[in-house]
Amino acid sequence: MPMKTRETGQMISGVDAKTRLPYGVSRYYESLAESSDPHSDPIAAQFVPRIQEQTVLECESSDPISDVGYSVARRVIHHYNDRILILVNDRCATYCRHCFRRHFTGNDSGRLTHEELQRAAEYISATERVQEVLLSGGDPLMLPDRDLQRIIMRLRDAAGKRTLLFRVASRMPVVLPSRITPALVDVLREASDSRIWLVTHANHPRELTPQSARAAKLLVDGGIPVLNQAVLLKGINNDADALEELFRGLIQLRVKPYYLFQGDLASGTSHFRTSIEEGLDLMDQLRRRLSGIAMPTYAVDLPGGGGKIPLTRASVAEVRQQEYILTDSDGNRYSYPRELTGE
Numbered sequence: 001m002p003m004k005t006r007e008t009g010q011m012i013s014g015v016d017a018k019t020r021l022p023y024g025v026s027r028y029y030e031s032l033a034e035s036s037d038p039h040s041d042p043i044a045a046q047f048v049p050r051i052q053e054q055t056v057l058e059c060e061s062s063d064p065i066s067d068v069g070y071s072v073a074r075r076v077i078h079h080y081n082d083r084i085l086i087l088v089n090d091r092c093a094t095y096c097r098h099c100f101r102r103h104f105t106g107n108d109s110g111r112l113t114h115e116e117l118q119r120a121a122e123y124i125s126a127t128e129r130v131q132e133v134l135l136s137g138g139d140p141l142m143l144p145d146r147d148l149q150r151i152i153m154r155l156r157d158a159a160g161k162r163t164l165l166f167r168v169a170s171r172m173p174v175v176l177p178s179r180i181t182p183a184l185v186d187v188l189r190e191a192s193d194s195r196i197w198l199v200t201h202a203n204h205p206r207e208l209t210p211q212s213a214r215a216a217k218l219l220v221d222g223g224i225p226v227l228n229q230a231v232l233l234k235g236i237n238n239d240a241d242a243l244e245e246l247f248r249g250l251i252q253l254r255v256k257p258y259y260l261f262q263g264d265l266a267s268g269t270s271h272f273r274t275s276i277e278e279g280l281d282l283m284d285q286l287r288r289r290l291s292g293i294a295m296p297t298y299a300v301d302l303p304g305g306g307g308k309i310p311l312t313r314a315s316v317a318e319v320r321q322q323e324y325i326l327t328d329s330d331g332n333r334y335s336y337p338r339e340l341t342g343e
């Protein structure tokens with residue numbers, strides 16, 4: 001597809017002329033692809049745009065989980081009781097073709113401004129129930145160490161007597177593991193007073209390389225626990241053997257598989273989504289093969305702002321021809337489409 005690309009030291013980047021989705025991949029992550037064909041290679045599929053991205057279904061949206069509806073200040077999302085999420089930066093070292101925050105990522109919001117940080121701090125000061133702050137984006141670790149330090153210290157300060165817990169959502173251990181340095185680990189741990197977790201995003205066992213293992217070791221040995229959020233992606237990891245190898249590999253690195261997400265209804269991602277029946281079957285197979293610590297929670301972020309719910313057979317109240325009816329723990333009912341592909 002037509003694309004202008006730019007090559008710099010670390011990145012090959014550009015913007016797709018038709019969809020305006022940013023394109024970008026680190027040289028490191030690109031080197032993990034055994035072929036550049038996104039239809040056959042599970043790494044290439046995650047960064048090479050496909051023509052199917054231009055098929056947008058009616059049920060899809062650029063903001064499938066209603067971040068905008070839960071915004072309490074610019075770039076601050078308060079959706080769940082005791083935790084807020086701050087979009088600290090819109091850039092990534094590699095742009096995932098399945099990204100669900102495409103309303104934000106690479107849309108030129110840039111990094112959190114001084115003013116936005118101030119507003120976020122004021123919100124934390126004023127909102128007693130906030131106990132945890134998720135730093136997300138984009139990838140927060142695209143920012144220099146000193147900026148991360150300044151953000152974390154400012155927010156901690158704002159919490160006064162409350163002790164804030166931090167969670168950094170970053171794909172760097174997978175897409176640019178050299179970003180994880182002893183200096184970064186020290187900054188994160190010290191700025192947060194050792195109250196920090198890192199959540200990364202590996203989807204395929206081929207992403208677990210000696211380099212990513214080194215990054216995980218630096219973090220965990222440095223006192224920062226690491227979790228993994230994977231997304232169930234058709235043609236990439238919707239296979240019990242691949243998932244088994246991924247989750248086994250992660251726990252060997254002391255990275256806990258946290259969530260396995262059903263695909264969000266993000267614009268132009270129908271070619272990635274599997275059915276919920278398939279996801280439930282895969283989870284059953286994995287449970288027979290893997291230890292408890294290797295098992296993530298299979299979950300979906302309910303379209304229309306319903307929030308995250310674990311997916312089990314019990315959460316599927318009804319299977320209709322066109323949709324699933326899902327229920328949360330309060331018995332609320334939500335629709336998730338069954339007619340999935342735009343192909």
Ligand SMILES: *Cc1c(COP(=O)(O)O)cnc(C)c1O
Pocket residue numbers: 065077078079080083084085134308
């Ligand atoms: C996913 C998410 C969280 C974190 O949810 P957990 O279930 O605690 O991992 C927090 N805020 C927002 C807006 C989210 O989308």
